[in-house]
Amino acid sequence: MSYDTTDVLDHETREAIDIDRTKGDFTFPERNKFDAGRGLTAATIDYISDVKNDPDWVREFRHKALKTFEEKPMPTNWATKDLENINFDEIRYYLSDGEKPKRSWDDVPADVLETFERLGIPQQERAFLAGVEAQFDSEAAYSNVKEELTKQGVIFVNSTEGLKEHEEIFRPYFGKVIPTGDNKFSALNSAVFSGGSFIYIPKGLKLKQPLQAYFRINSENFGQFERTLIIADEGAELMYMEGCTAPKFETATLHSAVVELVALKGAKIQYVTVQNWSSNVFNLVTKRGLAMEDAEVRWIDCNIGSRLTMKYPGVIMKGKRARGEVISIALANTGQHQDTGAKMIHAADDTTSNVVSKSISVGEGRSTYRGQVHIPKHLKGCKNNTECDALLINSNSRTDTYPAITVKGNRHATQHEASVSQVSDDMLFYMQQRGLSEGQAMSLAVNGFINDLVREFPMEYSVELKRLIDLEMEGSVG
Amino acid sequence: MPAVLENISSLLETAPATPAYLPAWFATRQQAAWQRFLATPAPKRGDETWRFSSIKQLDFSSFRKAPAAGVNDLIARSTGLEAPAAKLIFVNDELVHVESHLPEGVICLPLAEALVSHSDLVQAHFMKQETRLGSAKFAALHEASLTNGLFVHVSDKTEVEGTIEIHHWIAGENTVIFPHTLVVTGKSSKVRVVDIFRSAEDIQPGLAIAFNDLCAGQNSKLDYVAIQAFNEVTRVIQINETATFRDASATSLLLNTGASWARNESLSRLEGPGSRSDMLSVSIPAHEQEYDQRTFQHHVSEGAYSDLLYKNSLYDESRTIFSGLIFVDEGAHHTDAYQTCRNLLMSDTCEANSMPGLEINADQVKCSHGSTSSQISDEEIFYLRARGIPPVNARQLIARGFSVDVLERLKNDEIEELVLRFIDEKFAHIASFVA
Numbered sequence: 001m002s003y004d005t006t007d008v009l010d011h012e013t014r015e016a017i018d019i020d021r022t023k024g025d026f027t028f029p030e031r032n033k034f035d036a037g038r039g040l041t042a043a044t045i046d047y048i049s050d051v052k053n054d055p056d057w058v059r060e061f062r063h064k065a066l067k068t069f070e071e072k073p074m075p076t077n078w079a080t081k082d083l084e085n086i087n088f089d090e091i092r093y094y095l096s097d098g099e100k101p102k103r104s105w106d107d108v109p110a111d112v113l114e115t116f117e118r119l120g121i122p123q124q125e126r127a128f129l130a131g132v133e134a135q136f137d138s139e140a141a142y143s144n145v146k147e148e149l150t151k152q153g154v155i156f157v158n159s160t161e162g163l164k165e166h167e168e169i170f171r172p173y174f175g176k177v178i179p180t181g182d183n184k185f186s187a188l189n190s191a192v193f194s195g196g197s198f199i200y201i202p203k204g205l206k207l208k209q210p211l212q213a214y215f216r217i218n219s220e221n222f223g224q225f226e227r228t229l230i231i232a233d234e235g236a237e238l239m240y241m242e243g244c245t246a247p248k249f250e251t252a253t254l255h256s257a258v259v260e261l262v263a264l265k266g267a268k269i270q271y272v273t274v275q276n277w278s279s280n281v282f283n284l285v286t287k288r289g290l291a292m293e294d295a296e297v298r299w300i301d302c303n304i305g306s307r308l309t310m311k312y313p314g315v316i317m318k319g320k321r322a323r324g325e326v327i328s329i330a331l332a333n334t335g336q337h338q339d340t341g342a343k344m345i346h347a348a349d350d351t352t353s354n355v356v357s358k359s360i361s362v363g364e365g366r367s368t369y370r371g372q373v374h375i376p377k378h379l380k381g382c383k384n385n386t387e388c389d390a391l392l393i394n395s396n397s398r399t400d401t402y403p404a405i406t407v408k409g410n411r412h413a414t415q416h417e418a419s420v421s422q423v424s425d426d427m428l429f430y431m432q433q434r435g436l437s438e439g440q441a442m443s444l445a446v447n448g449f450i451n452d453l454v455r456e457f458p459m460e461y462s463v464e465l466k467r468l469i470d471l472e473m474e475g476s477v478g
Numbered sequence: 479m480p481a482v483l484e485n486i487s488s489l490l491e492t493a494p495a496t497p498a499y500l501p502a503w504f505a506t507r508q509q510a511a512w513q514r515f516l517a518t519p520a521p522k523r524g525d526e527t528w529r530f531s532s533i534k535q536l537d538f539s540s541f542r543k544a545p546a547a548g549v550n551d552l553i554a555r556s557t558g559l560e561a562p563a564a565k566l567i568f569v570n571d572e573l574v575h576v577e578s579h580l581p582e583g584v585i586c587l588p589l590a591e592a593l594v595s596h597s598d599l600v601q602a603h604f605m606k607q608e609t610r611l612g613s614a615k616f617a618a619l620h621e622a623s624l625t626n627g628l629f630v631h632v633s634d635k636t637e638v639e640g641t642i643e644i645h646h647w648i649a650g651e652n653t654v655i656f657p658h659t660l661v662v663t664g665k666s667s668k669v670r671v672v673d674i675f676r677s678a679e680d681i682q683p684g685l686a687i688a689f690n691d692l693c694a695g696q697n698s699k700l701d702y703v704a705i706q707a708f709n710e711v712t713r714v715i716q717i718n719e720t721a722t723f724r725d726a727s728a729t730s731l732l733l734n735t736g737a738s739w740a741r742n743e744s745l746s747r748l749e750g751p752g753s754r755s756d757m758l759s760v761s762i763p764a765h766e767q768e769y770d771q772r773t774f775q776h777h778v779s780e781g782a783y784s785d786l787l788y789k790n791s792l793y794d795e796s797r798t799i800f801s802g803l804i805f806v807d808e809g810a811h812h813t814d815a816y817q818t819c820r821n822l823l824m825s826d827t828c829e830a831n832s833m834p835g836l837e838i839n840a841d842q843v844k845c846s847h848g849s850t851s852s853q854i855s856d857e858e859i860f861y862l863r864a865r866g867i868p869p870v871n872a873r874q875l876i877a878r879g880f881s882v883d884v885l886e887r888l889k890n891d892e893i894e895e896l897v898l899r900f901i902d903e904k905f906a907h908i909a910s911f912v913a
Contacts, residue, residue, distance in 0.1 A: 077524065077525070077526060078526050377826075377827065377829075378826075390836075390838070392838065392840075392841040392843070393841070394841060395808075395811070395840065395841045395842075396808075397841065398837075398838060398839050399836065399837075399838045400835070400836060400837045400838070401834070401835055401836040401847070402833065402835045403832070403833060403834060403835070403849070404529070404530075404831065404832070404833045405830075405831065405832040405833070405849060405851065406530070406829065406830070406831045406832075407821070407823065407829070407830050407831075407851040408827070408828070408829040408830075409823065409825075409826040409827065409828070410823035410824060410825055410826050410828065410853040411826060411853065412823070412851070412852070412853075413850075413851070413852040413853075414849075414850065414851045414852070415848070415849070415850040415851075415852075416832065416834065416847075416848060416849040416850070417846065417847070417848045418834070418836060418846060418847050418848070419844075419845065419846035419847075420836055420838045420843060420844075420845040420846065421843070421844055421845075422841045422842055422843070
């Protein structure tokens with residue numbers, strides 16, 4: 001039995017999941033003062049460095065990274081061949097209106113403001129956020145944090161401001177968690193990065209409200225390469241949330257971010273992503289956290305949009321008793337490949353890591369879990385638990401699981417479990433016997449499948465997430 | 479009519495010559511295989527199918543074929559089951575001893591002989607599947623270089639009660655052998671085959687590039703056990719390929735206790751609805767032994783069942799690599815597939831790598847995999863010590879129990895006992911070093 005029928009949901013179900021499908025699919029005319037043009041050469045790097053007035057060390061860093069990018073092959077020996085369809089010569093690597101990020105929405109250009117109004121960012125900021133950064137193509141258009149937090153020493157600026165105005169904190173950690181040569185796309189990001197966030201939370205400060213960044217691609221053939229560095233000083237705690245959208249263009253768009261997190265002794269960082277890129281975006285992101293003694297780095301990750309996502313958030317547990325966690329949900333619809341996973345590197349005694357990953361493949365979508373757990377010699381008391389479950393909705397959907405677990409020594413415990421299943425006929429029949437349509441029954445079953453993970457998201461996100469998932473399911477089930 | 483070895487040159491230098499009395503199709507295949515061997519690039523670091531492998535182990539240039547030696551001694555040392563249905567002994571791929579009590583309807587012949595007397599039957603089943611787990615180059619070398627092996631064919635509705643027992647010996651320094659076992663069962667038939675691999679001497683390096691083809695016909699039952707107990711300076715590539723047809727059942731168990739480095743590739747192809755494949759393995763590496771295991775459960779047909787259970791007990795500086803994949807073809811609905819790899823870490827310097835995998839292209843499936851690596855808990859040791867068992871023995875008892883769990887899946891006491899004998903030998907060997 002499969003669910004490739006073209007039946008639509010009944011009125012009641014549609015009402016329940018009513019959401020504007022075109023929410024992110026709009027664009028404004030480009031108004032760029034700075035445009036690095038198409039293609040990537042040393043001249044592109046110099047253009048970006050000139051415009052951004054980079055210090056010499058940053059310019060040098062970019063040039064070295066370009067060489068690494070050029071030398072590294074595409075990872076198609078293990079990943080999808082679709083990567084070969086990225087035309088690096090056609091991409092525009094830097095677009096900016098040349099304005100500094102504004103501290104007030106009143107100062108943001110009208111069309112940019114409208115973009116973020118339509119995406120609901122200012123309202124969310126007022127309702128429950130401690131600070132927001134809104135990035136439009138290459139640079140942040142708005143960046144602000146609550147005044148009392150600034151007084152307490154919280155820094156929340158874009159990465160350009162971070163490296164110029166807070167170099168003494170920024171530079172020692174920049175590129176240290178994810179070295180330039182980590183992979184081809186981290187090298188690309190290191191060469192052309194612009195935008196992204198720099199956050200520093202001082203010792204002992206526990207933020208009650210989350211900080212948020214929103215990344216928006218407005219221009220066609222554009223590559224967005226934000227660079228984020230978050231440092232939680234000893235005993236500090238924060239939650240950071242990011243959201244992403246882009247309009248759907250005829251041509252492919254590239255998003256290749258690098259995110260580095262540093263949780264010093266006893267600190268806690270929780271990083272939440274809800275990715276809903278349009279289905280033409282290659283989303284190739286490198287995210288990694290460094291957890292020192294008794295620190296915790298937690299990635300909560302939801303991937304719904306994009307054409308191809310390759311994202312494996314990782315934690316290096318460098319201090320004793322450090323903890324790393326990845327909780328992820330992926331939904332792959334027709335034309336999409338969600339290649340996601342987690343990387344847990346244990347580098348100290350008594351460190352623990354946990355990975356829970358759930359994926360749903362709808363239509364002809366493909367979801368992949370790719371994981372790595374590494375426990376080297378001479379450590380003791382390390383533990384890893386990995387669970388990944390996949391749900392297949394249609395007969396043409398596909399799912400894959402490729403974990404790699406290395407354990408050295410006999411004082412550790414790891415366990416990995418994965419399962420693939422579909423919503424059983426019996427379950428659907430049971431629900432239909434109680435008056436639900438087949439579509440409602442399927443939606444309920446899918447929501448039940450991910451419910452325990454959705455609870456891990458902040459309330460505002462979990463509601464949105466459930467509706468997005470329902471929306472993606474629409475028309476896919478009978 | 480065993481093949482005579484005249485050309486005793488280096489393994490990799492000269493194209494092997496197929497004896498003139500063998501059928502033309504076989505000679506053609508051997509020549510094509512040699513060309514394929516030459517044309518196929520050697521595995522290298524970075525190849526996904528060789529991830530975590532010690533590629534340096536693949537330098538085979540020092541190995542040569544050698545004629546059988548020390549035959550009488552090795553025949554005397556070929557102890558196995560109490561009363562096997564047939565017993566064949568090969569030394570350096572040369573058949574040196576045969577005894578058989580097989581019923582009518584069973585062909586059990588050296589491959590070189592079967593190629594002449596049952597050419598069409600062998601051709602229909604000989605190395606039919608593509609080697610896809612990384613050793614295509616070495617499968618080609620095996621095909622080009624093999625001079626003998628065993629062919630077993632069980633006719634429809636014929637059941638073999640006992641076990642066909644085959645011994646493969648490597649004798650002489652730097653000797654290479656190419657053991658080949660082809661087992662085909664007809665409709666509603668039953669057979670059980672055991673291959674035992676050993677070295678004549680403890681200190682002479684050897685190389686075995688072994689291949690076994692199992693083909694379980696409709697509604698038949700085929701059990702296969704391979705006991706790899708070479709000396710600890712021998713290298714092994716062992717490729718196992720199984721095909722099961724409608725309502726057939728194939729169980730294969732691989733025991734690894736010997737070799738300095740062993741690469742096992744097991745591919746099970748479920749071709750018919752209602753078919754079942756059980757893939758089992760017990761490995762007990764110690765010292766610096768490395769066992770590299772790659773498996774593939776290929777669900778071609780709908781409504782088939784496969785279950786894989788691999789257990790490794792790792793001692794000293796040993797390493798294991800497990801990479802398994804459940805692959806469900808489009809249309810193979812109602813697939814039921816499981817894969818479990820468990821590593822028992824017995825020293826603080828051993829290393830276990832696990833890469834269990836799933837690729838699912840059909841719906842209405844139940845597939846899962848699991849992998850664990852952990853050590854014996856202090857509570858378990860305490861429990862046994864409280865009953866007067868010294869810690870060393872307690873650890874060994876637990877590791878033995880861990881392995882027996884897999885053997886019980888064979889549901890055959892005689893075979894279980896045979897395999898346990900080799901396991902106990904290995905534990906005794908490990909204990910002698912501890913002492």
